[in-house]
Amino acid sequence: MERRNEISIGTLAKRTGLAVSAIRYYETQGLVAPERNAGGQRRFLRSDIRRLSFVMIAQKFGFTLDRIRDLLGRLPQSRTPTAKDWAGISQDFRAELDEQIAALTRLRDKLDGCIGCGCLSLDRCALYNPDDIAAEKGAGPRYLLGDEAVRPEG
Amino acid sequence: MERRNEISIGTLAKRTGLAVSAIRYYETQGLVAPERNAGGQRRFLRSDIRRLSFVMIAQKFGFTLDRIRDLLGRLPQSRTPTAKDWAGISQDFRAELDEQIAALTRLRDKLDGCIGCGCLSLDRCALYNPDDIAAEKGAGPRYLLGDEAVRPEG
DNA sequence: CCTTGATCTAAAGTTAGCTTTAGGAATTAG
DNA sequence: CTAATTCCTAAAGCTAACTTTAGATCAAGG
Incomplete structure (x- = not known):
């Protein structure tokens, strides 16, 4: 069952357009850190859709996953990132693009x-x-x- | 022995800064096509220095070897490329860069x-x-x- | 309850672009 | 002529970024 703010890997895949296997790979690379439900299945937050979307965009610009992980590291870890947080990281990103x-x-x-x-x-x-x-x-x-x-x- | 216009793979490596293994790999990819001497060793033309230099530059711009091979295909095959030939291909290259x-x-x-x-x-x-x-x-x-x-x- | 369909893990495979290794030959220096 | 280089081939290894496969478990629908 998917609770209000929790989504399965399949749902996340559909929402982002990524393959399920890619998302699992991103987890091994520290780009997302889902929790697990009682049965051991991954449960992502809805905010991970935006997180992975950012990964996809950065990749389009040729950034490596390592580099992207660094960029994501600037997001607050204690709470779900706000639109303002994303705007901030996007500006850092834009600076590197320039x-x-x-x-x-x-x-x-x-x-x-x-x-x-x-x-x-x-x-x-x-x-x-x-x-x-x-x-x-x-x-x-x-x-x-x-x-x-x-x-x-x- | 290296004749006037023939150079060994080691010499080509020193002149371009490439590793010998890289040059051999480029041969398998169709980027250079050296002849062989009596002993079976590769003999390159001095013009291959410029050829591989072009490969190196194009790579700096992120071009794949496949793409570079295509670009090189525009050079005349019947004769050693002239400065004018290189200027021409460089312009094609520049257009793609733009x-x-x-x-x-x-x-x-x-x-x-x-x-x-x-x-x-x-x-x-x-x-x-x-x-x-x-x-x-x-x-x-x-x-x-x-x-x-x-x-x-x- | 039982059958699909979704997930899970671990390991192996894939592409690009090379390097490294192994075991021989050809060259070159002296 | 001999020793030290250089070169040769074939095959395996490496990194990034994933996918595929295999076998097993979990979850959801009827």
């Missing part, structure tokens, strides 16, 4: 310089300057701007 | 609307409109804007 778009734009502008000369050469192209690139990485998602160290083989 | 940045910006602006109301609700928020979101996907990389169908479990 940074991300700006970094992408800067990189694109550097590419422009390279189109002119057609070089794309390690020695001359601004895009290849290691420090330069590292500086652009900022807070964006790893697979958007890249973040791996180049390790030699063996 | 599209990508624009899509990201549009999504961000939609988020702005949601910050105001703090809703983040599936029923009301523009970000959740399925058609709306699908329309934004465009040509950007999958993990930047998301591209998976939501499949129910079971």
